Amino acid sequence: MARVYNFSAGPATLPEAVLRQAQDEMLDWRGVGASIVELSHRGAEFMEVAAQAEADLRALMAVPDDYAVLFLGGGATTQQALLALNFAAPGQVADYVVSGHWGKTAIRQARHYVDVHVAADGEPGGFRDIPARDAWVLSEDAAYVHITANETIHGLEYRDTPDVGDVPLFADFSSSIASEPVDVSRYGLIYAGAQKNLGPVGISVVIVRRDLLERAGQPRADIFTYASHAARDSMLNTPPTWNWYLLGLNVKWMLEQGGVEEFARRNAAKSALMYTAIDGSGGFYRNEVAPAVRSRMNIPFFVPDETLTARFVAESRAAGMLALKGHKSVGGLRASLYNAMPLEGVQALVDFMRDFQQRNG
Amino acid sequence: MARVYNFSAGPATLPEAVLRQAQDEMLDWRGVGASIVELSHRGAEFMEVAAQAEADLRALMAVPDDYAVLFLGGGATTQQALLALNFAAPGQVADYVVSGHWGKTAIRQARHYVDVHVAADGEPGGFRDIPARDAWVLSEDAAYVHITANETIHGLEYRDTPDVGDVPLFADFSSSIASEPVDVSRYGLIYAGAQKNLGPVGISVVIVRRDLLERAGQPRADIFTYASHAARDSMLNTPPTWNWYLLGLNVKWMLEQGGVEEFARRNAAKSALMYTAIDGSGGFYRNEVAPAVRSRMNIPFFVPDETLTARFVAESRAAGMLALKGHKSVGGLRASLYNAMPLEGVQALVDFMRDFQQRNG
Numbered sequence: 001m002a003r004v005y006n007f008s009a010g011p012a013t014l015p016e017a018v019l020r021q022a023q024d025e026m027l028d029w030r031g032v033g034a035s036i037v038e039l040s041h042r043g044a045e046f047m048e049v050a051a052q053a054e055a056d057l058r059a060l061m062a063v064p065d066d067y068a069v070l071f072l073g074g075g076a077t078t079q080q081a082l083l084a085l086n087f088a089a090p091g092q093v094a095d096y097v098v099s100g101h102w103g104k105t106a107i108r109q110a111r112h113y114v115d116v117h118v119a120a121d122g123e124p125g126g127f128r129d130i131p132a133r134d135a136w137v138l139s140e141d142a143a144y145v146h147i148t149a150n151e152t153i154h155g156l157e158y159r160d161t162p163d164v165g166d167v168p169l170f171a172d173f174s175s176s177i178a179s180e181p182v183d184v185s186r187y188g189l190i191y192a193g194a195q196k197n198l199g200p201v202g203i204s205v206v207i208v209r210r211d212l213l214e215r216a217g218q219p220r221a222d223i224f225t226y227a228s229h230a231a232r233d234s235m236l237n238t239p240p241t242w243n244w245y246l247l248g249l250n251v252k253w254m255l256e257q258g259g260v261e262e263f264a265r266r267n268a269a270k271s272a273l274m275y276t277a278i279d280g281s282g283g284f285y286r287n288e289v290a291p292a293v294r295s296r297m298n299i300p301f302f303v304p305d306e307t308l309t310a311r312f313v314a315e316s317r318a319a320g321m322l323a324l325k326g327h328k329s330v331g332g333l334r335a336s337l338y339n340a341m342p343l344e345g346v347q348a349l350v351d352f353m354r355d356f357q358q359r360n361g
Numbered sequence: 362m363a364r365v366y367n368f369s370a371g372p373a374t375l376p377e378a379v380l381r382q383a384q385d386e387m388l389d390w391r392g393v394g395a396s397i398v399e400l401s402h403r404g405a406e407f408m409e410v411a412a413q414a415e416a417d418l419r420a421l422m423a424v425p426d427d428y429a430v431l432f433l434g435g436g437a438t439t440q441q442a443l444l445a446l447n448f449a450a451p452g453q454v455a456d457y458v459v460s461g462h463w464g465k466t467a468i469r470q471a472r473h474y475v476d477v478h479v480a481a482d483g484e485p486g487g488f489r490d491i492p493a494r495d496a497w498v499l500s501e502d503a504a505y506v507h508i509t510a511n512e513t514i515h516g517l518e519y520r521d522t523p524d525v526g527d528v529p530l531f532a533d534f535s536s537s538i539a540s541e542p543v544d545v546s547r548y549g550l551i552y553a554g555a556q557k558n559l560g561p562v563g564i565s566v567v568i569v570r571r572d573l574l575e576r577a578g579q580p581r582a583d584i585f586t587y588a589s590h591a592a593r594d595s596m597l598n599t600p601p602t603w604n605w606y607l608l609g610l611n612v613k614w615m616l617e618q619g620g621v622e623e624f625a626r627r628n629a630a631k632s633a634l635m636y637t638a639i640d641g642s643g644g645f646y647r648n649e650v651a652p653a654v655r656s657r658m659n660i661p662f663f664v665p666d667e668t669l670t671a672r673f674v675a676e677s678r679a680a681g682m683l684a685l686k687g688h689k690s691v692g693g694l695r696a697s698l699y700n701a702m703p704l705e706g707v708q709a710l711v712d713f714m715r716d717f718q719q720r721n722g
Contacts, residue, residue, distance in 0.1 A: 004394030023387035033365030081582035202601030221442035240563030
């Protein structure tokens, strides 16, 4: 059938142009006579793909030279454990600000390695707002402060980078990386699973200030050591080459489209269209996140009851809109509007919402 | 250009039929209107792909029901650290038999977590033979015995499963998994990066006896815990879905071709063709591995000098044979003959070798 509008929270929609190029090159990458997925990671062909992807990502995100960019197998959850292992001394305190499901996950992975201190917690408020910076209780001598830049399930995101003084700020950017300009120099470490805004599933990106790589951290295997990956240009072991390649195609597409400034405009327009439709529905559609921190990427919303929820999912799918069911932990509906989702897709969804309300409101 | 014969040690050649199916489905998986790489890992579509891949791999390898089969991001090197973390108490002794480069790597990853005891070491003999079983010095109360079933760089492999009594035998099968029938029940744990015999890069398979999952191991993050991955059917976090999908296509292809019995025949024929060519060259081509343990998968070989080595690599590539350069740590040449390499490819290589010798011998 024709391509649908895919609102999946991740793995998520990719640009058709990127998929077509991957399709064209599937049996023969640039006349080599083999697929890129069949080539050695240490051969000239893939080394070129890898270097170009890094250069393009650095250009896209304006990554300063004193930051390493790593391309790693394992998802963001793996990085949540590794960052504690690499950057905190055994039992050292680390501050965590919890603004949703993924902030809690970050703590669950790190707590075996660090003395987790919850500096602020949005859960008592039902994760409808991000705790205000002046209410955070930061520790003396914390190894780092960890935040979740965008909460994929609860649908809220930081609209400004919080100031945490001299302690390095670590941020899970899985669902909002490269969706708008970000001053990387404000962070000690940025990590993201690529499968939402940056490209395909199966690869993570870690952007880390190089001086932090000198921290001793905790006893661990070499394969768990960011400094070792950095020293070997992310080829300490066989990396997920095909995923890296597809990420590279996607980053190049983002640059061609106008870079993060252009995606900031598009993402603002797309999310405004959705929130306006929700807020203008007279209460038929609801989103309960505080307007100032509503996510541009993931928009959870609710209809009056579960029967209507199920009907909305089924009818929207029949109308060519995929994966609008909400995460099971919160229920309802959710539309994810990552970089590769065109405005036309959101317009189609908003039109469908209006029609659905007229028939069921 | 036309598809070449790709002798890469991994990532390695894949069946053209598998790549063609992936190509056909790249923009639209079975009429869903989206690529499999864009679909949620928790949706019905991918869940079906994942379950089918597991069922097919279990059938292909005759995996007993009391073994879990895990599909994980991160390569074999990651598993070398995780198996120590999961199955040895802190500081407990574990026995390692070293038969080449990858046996040493396994120790390097594990030594932070276990008291590594080298039960036998082939390095003094230049890794030309696998230490005989009766020369192994096994420990009392070892957590496990670790072997490398096939050494990708040094080109030797176990032709029988060694008997280690009641201690679980753990084996790195990265470069020989599913290349012939193996009695899985003789092993406590089998692990493999998929990018050689099993499918694409970017995913590892771990086959582990379920009772071992009850071992406490060492304090660690949940994401490093095999039992947690097993309990969640390898969806503890977002798995490398596209890689899992391609692995599934490849496993299905192997079943259709006749399963591991058929590949055992093909691999025996292919490697015999190569070794006969080498041994029959009057010393122009050399392979120094003891015949009883010569690898069917990876055949390192040497020509008289480095000038000829470079010429062989360049001319074979021009003749449509890719990646015959040896690993940098041993030099020379290497041909990897995994399941997806057809006999015709090996025949073409052997013909080229004969011609090359006539022109340069």
